[in-house]
Amino acid sequence: MNNIIKIAFRNLYRQKRRSFLTIGIVAFGVLAVLLFSATAGSFKNFVIGEITDSMLGHIQIHAKGYVGALDNLPLDRTLDEKQIKQMEKVLNNIPEIESYSYRILLGGMLSNYLESTSAKFSAIIPAKEDKVVPLLKDRLKKGNFLRKGEILLPELITKGFDSKIGDDIVLVATNADGSVNGQSFKISGVMESVMGPTGKYGYIHFDDARTLLRMDGMEISEVAIRLKSFDDMNEVNSILNKKLGAIKNPKENNVFEVHTWESLSPFYNIAQMIDMMALFIKAILIGIVLVSIMNVMIMAVYERTKEIGSISAMGTLPSKIKLMFLFEGFFLGIFGSVIGIVVSMISIFIVNISHFTIAFGRNSNILLEPEVSLSQIGITAFIVIIVSIIAVMEPASKASKLEPIEALRQN
Amino acid sequence: MGLIKLESVKKVYQMGNVSVTALKGIDVEIDKGAFISFIGPSGSGKTTLLNLIGCLDKPTSGNLEVMDTNIAKLNYVERAKFRGEHLGFIFQNFNLIPVLTVYENVEYPLVMVKSLPKKEREEKALSLLDAVGMLDQKDKMINQISGGQKQRAAIARALTTDPKIVLADEPTANLDHNSAYKVVHLMKKLSRGIGTTFIFSTHDPKIVAEVDIIYTLEDGVLTKREERGNNE
Numbered sequence: 001m002n003n004i005i006k007i008a009f010r011n012l013y014r015q016k017r018r019s020f021l022t023i024g025i026v027a028f029g030v031l032a033v034l035l036f037s038a039t040a041g042s043f044k045n046f047v048i049g050e051i052t053d054s055m056l057g058h059i060q061i062h063a064k065g066y067v068g069a070l071d072n073l074p075l076d077r078t079l080d081e082k083q084i085k086q087m088e089k090v091l092n093n094i095p096e097i098e099s100y101s102y103r104i105l106l107g108g109m110l111s112n113y114l115e116s117t118s119a120k121f122s123a124i125i126p127a128k129e130d131k132v133v134p135l136l137k138d139r140l141k142k143g144n145f146l147r148k149g150e151i152l153l154p155e156l157i158t159k160g161f162d163s164k165i166g167d168d169i170v171l172v173a174t175n176a177d178g179s180v181n182g183q184s185f186k187i188s189g190v191m192e193s194v195m196g197p198t199g200k201y202g203y204i205h206f207d208d209a210r211t212l213l214r215m216d217g218m219e220i221s222e223v224a225i226r227l228k229s230f231d232d233m234n235e236v237n238s239i240l241n242k243k244l245g246a247i248k249n250p251k252e253n254n255v256f257e258v259h260t261w262e263s264l265s266p267f268y269n270i271a272q273m274i275d276m277m278a279l280f281i282k283a284i285l286i287g288i289v290l291v292s293i294m295n296v297m298i299m300a301v302y303e304r305t306k307e308i309g310s311i312s313a314m315g316t317l318p319s320k321i322k323l324m325f326l327f328e329g330f331f332l333g334i335f336g337s338v339i340g341i342v343v344s345m346i347s348i349f350i351v352n353i354s355h356f357t358i359a360f361g362r363n364s365n366i367l368l369e370p371e372v373s374l375s376q377i378g379i380t381a382f383i384v385i386i387v388s389i390i391a392v393m394e395p396a397s398k399a400s401k402l403e404p405i406e407a408l409r410q411n
Numbered sequence: 412m413g414l415i416k417l418e419s420v421k422k423v424y425q426m427g428n429v430s431v432t433a434l435k436g437i438d439v440e441i442d443k444g445a446f447i448s449f450i451g452p453s454g455s456g457k458t459t460l461l462n463l464i465g466c467l468d469k470p471t472s473g474n475l476e477v478m479d480t481n482i483a484k485l486n487y488v489e490r491a492k493f494r495g496e497h498l499g500f501i502f503q504n505f506n507l508i509p510v511l512t513v514y515e516n517v518e519y520p521l522v523m524v525k526s527l528p529k530k531e532r533e534e535k536a537l538s539l540l541d542a543v544g545m546l547d548q549k550d551k552m553i554n555q556i557s558g559g560q561k562q563r564a565a566i567a568r569a570l571t572t573d574p575k576i577v578l579a580d581e582p583t584a585n586l587d588h589n590s591a592y593k594v595v596h597l598m599k600k601l602s603r604g605i606g607t608t609f610i611f612s613t614h615d616p617k618i619v620a621e622v623d624i625i626y627t628l629e630d631g632v633l634t635k636r637e638e639r640g641n642n643e
Contacts, residue, residue, distance in 0.1 A: 003515075003522040010510035310506035313467055315495020315524040315572075318488060401487075405467040408502070 004320060008327035011300065018296055023336045025292045026384060029285035030340025031347065033380050036281050038348050038370030040274045043358065046366055047195070047267055054135035055194055056261045057101070057224030058233050059240065061087060064254045066221065067264070070197060073107045073120060075176040078219040083247075083255055087223065090243045096232045097225055099131035104209045105198070105221040108173035110153075112161045119157055121171070122201045123209030132226040143189025151185035152203040158190045165189065171204070175213040183212045195267055233260055285380075286387050293332050293391035297325060301395045308399050309407025318400035325396030326389060333388025337381040348372060413440035413476075414575065414608055415464055420473035422459050422631075433459040435631040436473065441610065443575070446602050448611040448618055451628035457612035458580055460628065464610060465498055465578045466490045478575060495524035499569030499607075501579035501598075505561040507553045507568070513560075514540065514549035517567045525572055539567040543597055559590025566598060576608045583615045595621050 012019040052058050066077045079087065084102075091100055104123040109116050126146050129136060137145055143165040146152055151169060153161075163169065165187055172182040185204065193200045204212075210219075227236055237260050244256040262268040301308070308321060348370045356368045422434040434456045441447060441464075449457045462468040463475055466482050467490075475482045478497055485493060494500075507516045517540055521532040540546045543563040548556055556564070562582060569577050579598070583591035595617050602609045611618050619625060620639075627635035 003519070006515075007508070007510060014510050306504075306506065307508060310500070310502060311508065311519075311523070312491065313465070313494060313500050314520050314568075315491050315493075315498070317491050317495075320523055403467075405462050408467075408506075 004324050005327055008324050009331060011304075011324075012328055012331055015296075015300070018299075019332065022292050022296045022332050023339060026289050026333065026336025026388070027340035027343060029288040030337055030380055030384060031344045033278075033281050033285050034341065034344035034372050034377065035347050035351075035370070037278050037376055038344070038372040039351065039368055040278060041372075042368050042370040043360070043366060044271050044274050046369075047360065048261070048271060050135065050194055051199075051265050051267055052133075052230070052261045054133055054139050055198055056264055057132045058227045058230060058261060059225040059237055060259050060261075060264060061223040061225070061240065061244065062221065062257050062259070064257050067257060067259060070105075073105045073221070075106065075213065075219075075221075078104070078176075078221055079223075079256075081218040084218055084220060086247050087244065087256065090240065091223075091225070094236060094239060096227050096229065096236050098228045099128065100223050100225045101125060101128040101132040102206065102220040103129075103222050103224060104206060104213070104215075104219070105201070106173050106209060106213060108171045108212075110157065110161075110202075111170045111172065112163055112167065113170070115161065117157060117160065119154070119171075120198070120201045121151075121204050121209070122198055123204050123206045125206045129224075132224045139192040139194065141190045141192050143187070146188060146203055146205055148205045148207055149186060150188035150205070152189045152191045153187055154193055154200050154202050155190050156193065156200070157202065158187075163187055171212065173212050175215070177214075179214065181212055181214060183208065195265070197264060282380075282383065286383065289333065289336070289384050289387040290391045293329050293388050294395065296332070297329055297392045297395040300328065301325065301399045304399075305402065305407045305410040308402050309404045309410070312402065312404040313408065322396045322400035325399050326392055329388045329392025329396070330385065333385040334381075336388075337384045340384075341377055341381065344372065414443040414445075414478060415439070415441040415610075416474070416476045417460075417463075418474040420460075420463065420470045420475050422456075422463065422468070423471040433631055434463075434470075437631075437633050439626065439633065441608065444602070444606045444608055445624065446599060446609045446622050447624040447626065448613055448622040449626045449628055450613060450619060454630075455628040456631040457628055459631075461578050461580050461610065461612045464576070465500060466494050495520065495572065497575050499572065499574035499577040501562070501565050501569045501577060501582045503581040503584045505553075505558075505565045505585075507561055507565060509553045512550050512552055513545060513556065513564045516553065516564055517549075517571055520568060520572045535571060536567075539571055540564075542601065543567045557590070558586050559593065562586055562590070562594050563597065566594065566601070570601060570605070570607065573605075574607060576610065577602075578610050580612045581614070582611065583613070583618060588617075591615060591617050 063077045063079050069077060091097055102125060106123065107118065107120045110119045141155055153163065167187045168184055169187055170182050170184050172180060174180050191203065227233060237258060240258045244258060245254055247255050249255050312321065351368055351370050357365050358368060360366055417437050417439045420434055420437045424431045424433055437460060449460055451457050463470055464477060469483050480493065508519060511519065514536060518532050518536040521527045521535060540549050543566055545560060545563050545567060548560055553561065583594055586594060598609055599621050623639055625637040625639060626633055
């Protein structure tokens, strides 16, 4: 075996320029895959993190039919006290859940006494919300975070109203019974908008919303849940669906509906597109490796036909001839992978220390912090090596089947 | 006792729609330890005959037995094994492996064909390199030695597996007079020393002058057998 490896290695070295070129092409493919995966992954994780940690949470629970009517923020599709207790019982028994927070979503008219505009608000319990969406506070562009009697305005409305921190503003809303009520708030801060269904909402305190909407008992529009590990999302989602799905109303219909952030945010489609592009680049890598290695090995077999004939005449078994060529392809793949991985790591390091930022939507300052996992590196290297071996199969097989008498006749 | 037996051996090549008969019924018996040559003009069938004896090809008809083995009945892999175990080849163009050193070329069949342990391989390869006078060149790459040295290395390689038969197709064709002379004498000396059968296909009078028996082939037919009485 050592001798086969030695010959294979030296055969590659014999055609230095060609081998280095092939290794370079493979390395470039590996670089493209790893750098794209790391950079796009960084961007994707940043945006997902922003969406889940500053707005949606990982999972949300609503009354059945609420999400379908989200644009209207229906106050007649809330969860009542009894349903909340049933739900709490389930939530408290799932150890993967770190915390959860109640919200009331409402629409209303805002007035600064000079002009008015419609706006949507999320009524929150600040202390609980902080545990579920810890980056919410980071969206505060100016001012202070929420206290009772205060309001956090979306930045566009603040600009439109030319409002300042500390100004008074009136929010008028219609409750579930159709009666209208107004309440005065002090502007405590301005919130940065983010992508997503509630990304341009303002915030008021949960208790203020209950007063404004004249709610007698406990009612909520949604529950936002944060998990201890983001990776448990699908598992917890299915547990919640199973357990909450078992709770029916008197008409035997489901009471709750459970959604992960993926079904609530349009960014999920972009994230899927990023994954698709990563897959597409991997497919290109496979193509590059397949074509370049197959091409170089077909040439090698053609050029060394006479040599193959002489070692075959000496009694070298076809299996050993095949193995020799397989090793050549394997080496091209492995060297290309190693060089590609090393160059990728250096490139990723350079991107990280250069603090590159990109703009996405209204966020013009997304810092790219690419990182690549060991599993990603391993999978990419594995793909390259396997494809290299597949690429060399045909030429190797052809070499091993050459009739020595025919091969020896070649010039 | 015949080491190689050919009875009415014919070889026909199909070139498109045309059949070319390279050998038209050859009957030969070659004994163990013989030092013989097939001579004849180009296209007379010398190389074809050597290829058949060397199990590189199969006869179209007739019976060909090498060491009591009917070659026609062996498949591709069995023929490769048979060649590795019993035959050695010396080529006109040497056909040494360019990426290996002289020593590694001689060692090659012991690794790839015989799978001998390292120590045995080393002893065998070094003793053969010594026998062909190439011990001092053993670490050189093939492109660093002369044509005569290449052929001596090729002879050592052909003998490294202790073959019963060595087939040499025009082994001196690419050598100068002096090198060719040395190579022929070396092969004869080795043949006498280890009892290996050497079969040549050649035009070279230097080889012809040294062999024990000359078979003349003309147009695929064996026309003459001449014993030279060169046995020493």
